[in-house]
Amino acid sequence: MSDFSDALQARLSNNEELAAQRQQAEAEMERLRQEAEQAERDQDEARNARHAELAAHLKSVADQLKASKPDSFIVRTGWTESGEEFIAKLSTRQMTPKRVLFVEVDRDDDEVVARWTSDLGMAVEIWRLLEVTPAMLTEMVLQVADDAAWRGRRPPAFPKG
Secondary structure (H helix, E strand, C coil): CHHHHHHHHHHHHHHHHHHHHHHHHHHHHHHHHHHHHHHHHHHHHHHHHHHHHHHHHHHHHHHHHHHCCCCCCCEEECCCCCCCCEEEEECCCCCCCCEEEEEEECCCCCCCEEEEEEEEEEEEEEEEHCCCCCCHHHHCCCCCCCCHHCCCCCCCCCCCE
């Protein structure tokens, strides 16, 4: 009987150890899940902040472009009805080649889309929100006004982050 008691005691002890290990593993999994949720919330906050920053900056530089030479530039900016996208469309009037820069800063899709349309052709670039800086948007808006950038056979290259 003592062999049975010893074996039973060993198995019950092993069960307790396994239960403690399982409880420890579950606690670790819960901690990791909470950390992942917090990281996702932090990422969302960073994206939302960058979206607001980029939209405000794009509006500012687009307005400055328009104010610099109202007869040369057509500038349209605004929010979509849903409020998740800020859109800017900058066109030239009396410049050769004619060119249009369309920029969409999209919070929910986490992207910035820039598209050149001109007599020289089209070019499109897509970035994640956090990859785009205000300086990149400034450079694109400056390219609208820069005749030297349009002397080639295609639209100018998009700025790098």
